[in-house]
Amino acid sequence: MGRILIRRGRVLDPSSNRDETADVLIEDGRVAAVEASLEVPGAEVIDARGLWVAPGFVDLHTHLREPGQEYKEDIASGGRAAVAGGFTTVACMANTHPANDDPALTDYILDRARQDSPARVLPIAAATKGLEGSVMTEMSTILRAGAVAFSDDGKTIMDSGVMRRVLEYSCMVDAPVIVHAEDCTLVGHGVVNEGPVSTRLGLPGNPAVAEAVHVARDLLLAQLTGAHLHIAHVSTGAAIDLIRRAREQGIHVTAEVTPHHLTLTDEAALGYDTNAKVAPPLRSAADVRACRKGLAEGVIDAVATDHAPHAVHEKDVEFTAAPSGLIGLETALAVVLDLVRSGELEPLELMRRMSTNPARILRRPGGSLGVGAPADVVVFDPQKEWLYDPAKGFSKSRNSPWAGQMLTGQVKATIVDGRLVYDVARGVLAP
Amino acid sequence: MIGRDLLGIEDLDRADLERILETAERMQEVGTREVKKVPTLRGRTIVNLFFEPSTRTRTSFEIAGKRLSADVVNFSPTSSSLAKDESILDTARTLDAMAPDAVVVRHKVAGVPKRIADALAAPVINAGDGAHEHPTQALLDLLTVYQEKGRIDGLSVAIVGDVLHSRVARSNIYGFLKLGAEVRIAAPPTLIPPAIETLGVKAFTSLREAIDGADVVMALRIQRERLDGAYVPSIREYSATFGLDRTKLRFAKDDAIVMHPGPVNRGVELSHDLADHRPSVILDQVRNGVALRMAVLYLFAGRPLAAAREG
Numbered sequence: 001m002g003r004i005l006i007r008r009g010r011v012l013d014p015s016s017n018r019d020e021t022a023d024v025l026i027e028d029g030r031v032a033a034v035e036a037s038l039e040v041p042g043a044e045v046i047d048a049r050g051l052w053v054a055p056g057f058v059d060l061h062t063h064l065r066e067p068g069q070e071y072k073e074d075i076a077s078g079g080r081a082a083v084a085g086g087f088t089t090v091a092c093m094a095n096t097h098p099a100n101d102d103p104a105l106t107d108y109i110l111d112r113a114r115q116d117s118p119a120r121v122l123p124i125a126a127a128t129k130g131l132e133g134s135v136m137t138e139m140s141t142i143l144r145a146g147a148v149a150f151s152d153d154g155k156t157i158m159d160s161g162v163m164r165r166v167l168e169y170s171c172m173v174d175a176p177v178i179v180h181a182e183d184c185t186l187v188g189h190g191v192v193n194e195g196p197v198s199t200r201l202g203l204p205g206n207p208a209v210a211e212a213v214h215v216a217r218d219l220l221l222a223q224l225t226g227a228h229l230h231i232a233h234v235s236t237g238a239a240i241d242l243i244r245r246a247r248e249q250g251i252h253v254t255a256e257v258t259p260h261h262l263t264l265t266d267e268a269a270l271g272y273d274t275n276a277k278v279a280p281p282l283r284s285a286a287d288v289r290a291c292r293k294g295l296a297e298g299v300i301d302a303v304a305t306d307h308a309p310h311a312v313h314e315k316d317v318e319f320t321a322a323p324s325g326l327i328g329l330e331t332a333l334a335v336v337l338d339l340v341r342s343g344e345l346e347p348l349e350l351m352r353r354m355s356t357n358p359a360r361i362l363r364r365p366g367g368s369l370g371v372g373a374p375a376d377v378v379v380f381d382p383q384k385e386w387l388y389d390p391a392k393g394f395s396k397s398r399n400s401p402w403a404g405q406m407l408t409g410q411v412k413a414t415i416v417d418g419r420l421v422y423d424v425a426r427g428v429l430a431p
Numbered sequence: 432m433i434g435r436d437l438l439g440i441e442d443l444d445r446a447d448l449e450r451i452l453e454t455a456e457r458m459q460e461v462g463t464r465e466v467k468k469v470p471t472l473r474g475r476t477i478v479n480l481f482f483e484p485s486t487r488t489r490t491s492f493e494i495a496g497k498r499l500s501a502d503v504v505n506f507s508p509t510s511s512s513l514a515k516d517e518s519i520l521d522t523a524r525t526l527d528a529m530a531p532d533a534v535v536v537r538h539k540v541a542g543v544p545k546r547i548a549d550a551l552a553a554p555v556i557n558a559g560d561g562a563h564e565h566p567t568q569a570l571l572d573l574l575t576v577y578q579e580k581g582r583i584d585g586l587s588v589a590i591v592g593d594v595l596h597s598r599v600a601r602s603n604i605y606g607f608l609k610l611g612a613e614v615r616i617a618a619p620p621t622l623i624p625p626a627i628e629t630l631g632v633k634a635f636t637s638l639r640e641a642i643d644g645a646d647v648v649m650a651l652r653i654q655r656e657r658l659d660g661a662y663v664p665s666i667r668e669y670s671a672t673f674g675l676d677r678t679k680l681r682f683a684k685d686d687a688i689v690m691h692p693g694p695v696n697r698g699v700e701l702s703h704d705l706a707d708h709r710p711s712v713i714l715d716q717v718r719n720g721v722a723l724r725m726a727v728l729y730l731f732a733g734r735p736l737a738a739a740r741e742g
Contacts (some may be wrong), residue, residue, distance in 0.1 A: 199626055200441070201542065408462070
């Protein structure tokens with residue numbers, strides 16, 4: 001395997017708190033050296049002057065849609081979108097068709113990923129059979145097949161008794177249970193955040209309290225069981241306050257927030273743009289501020305995209321009929337760099353929340369540029385402005401609220417397992 | 432400045448509203464003639480695209496169009512667009528290819544007229560979308576109040592009932608506020624939209640407080656299925672607390688008028704007696720609806736198409 005020398009970049013390694021200009025040598029799929037100046041004859045050189053070099057991003061939350069909905073996305077296209085966005089690892093949710101609630105499905109996904117995806121793919125298996133919220137999946141067997149976490153994401157386990165058993169049982173397998181925290185009875189038919197915007201639009205509102213109520217329940221159950229609870233796509237200040245208090249009480253809870261909940265408010269839906277329809281919905285400006293503060297303070301551990309591809313014809317319908325979700329792998333970095341530009345997060349801390357912390361939550365290597373670590377690396381230009389056109393992106397879908405916008409911050413190169421898999425000039429290079 | 436489409440009162444300013452109302456007053460005269468027809472829109476095609484059944488509004492638009500000599504075509508997709516696997520936008524684009532001069536859209540989901548307008552060359556007139564807006568209803572209500580009271584400025588208007596699900600309420604709130612009236616709403620807490628005060632109204636859960644000293648009391652239609660315990664415990668309780676009759680109306684001004692967008696659930700929103708007689712002006716509202724829609728069609732479908740597109 002070849003050698004790659006990344007020269008003169010600003011190296012940001014949260015695992016060692018390194019933030020300095022240095023050369024990074026990659027050899028045999030590992031980080032071989034990080035030093036002020038390296039001369040390695042014969043190595044492929046990436047000139048990183050003016051660029052930032054960080055551990056490849058780890059996405060806790062993607063929907064790759066395979067098997068079953070390959071017209072929206074598949075493991076190959078989702079994997080390409082991932083590396084184009086600087087993600088070297090993506091954890092894919094279980095709500096495929098059929099759902100990943102069985103070791104054979106987990107096997108299948110891993111097999112497809114080995115053949116088709118330039119990014120590492122870590123399957124998240126369903127917590128209950130068919131995502132129906134009633135019968136537990138074979139967690140131990142599925143974990144041995146290669147799953148890394150359990151989640152009925154997209155749906156909520158409303159039965160508190162079932163949720164308690166799922167959390168209890170998960171303690172045996174040492175994997176997080178990831179929850180989509182929305183009380184469906186409070187959500188009702190809500191399709192936008194309940195508040196001034198839902199009233200102006202005349203659309204049914206989804207209240208912030210629907211999330212907080214559910215988070216409160218699951219935190220209590222996590223306290224009872226001692227399980228590792230991970231809360232997906234936190235969107236409200238109320239839920240963040242609950243998580244903060246739970247942390248103080250020693251409850252094993254981690255949380256993620258999406259780029260869209262960090263930067264967009266419910267006003268994005270004012271023109272009835274169905275690409276701004278997502279679950280949980282885009283919230284108020286106060287909630288966005290709370291999410292940013294929660295991420296900065298570390299109450300929220302990680303940024304996760306909730307990359308949720310849907311076809312144009314599915315989104316091109318009545319607002320109430322459109323499926324929820326938006327794609328985010330290729331835009332995440334540029335969008336969240338906003339928090340660095342605003343001074344809310346140090347670059348090193350943002351990188352920690354995009355790589356080191358999510359890897360830790362999944363108990364996987366990654367998120368490190370330490371010598372000997374797997375060589376998953378992203379090189380990006382934090383200043384570069386570019387026009388985002390989803391039609392020219394790698395995802396099969398186009399449902400992005402950032403379509404047609406100028407974004408700042410662009411991935412230049414992505415290395416997975418020591419191989420250059422993406423280069424901005426040449427596109428996706430492997431597999 | 433009036434734009435290409437009429438999607439909602441929220442988008443209009445005071446001058447736009449006054450221009451439409453003045454035009455409607457001129458159109459009223461046509462309805463009094465023996466031959467109720469003028470050639471203004473001769474050769475123009477207006478499509479009534481009603482995804483949700485509505486005999487009253489559709490008929491009002493149809494009569495308005497015909498009095499202006501337009502060719503009016505009614506298109507009411509029977510099954511839902513999803514059932515036919517044809518998107519609303521496909522339906523709209525199909526119509527657009529037939530080059531209509533205006534499309535009047537009614538749909539049960541908020542925002543559909545806006546999405547259709549974005550996809551069409553022709554001007555779109557919103558004839559009611561979900562709980563969003565029903566601009567021509569508000570405009571005919573404004574016309575009726577203006578002609579009853581001689582002004583809108585400074586009036587006190589109370590809107591009573593299911594504001595949460597009402598496009599009529601939203602459009603009227605914008606319209607009356609823009610023309611200088613004070614607007615209060617009265618409803619059970621479960622039927623008051625969240626953050627409604629951000630629109631500039633005061634919300635009351637007491638009918639008496641809301642209509643105290645009001646010049647105009649507007650009752651909203653409530654769907655029977657909302658009175659089965661989901662939002663309100665029962666018809667009996669709703670009628671007792673928010674149903675208008677002459678006794679409760681005593682708290683309003685002596686010369687207050689009563690309005691209703693129709694059709695009235697008699698004995699629920701309004702007492703039988705109040706539905707038929709002064710001070711209710713329900714039939715005036717219906718009559719004014721035709722003149723008002725003539726004005727809207729004239730202003731939005733009557734421009735040279737190239738100008739309308741630049742609108």
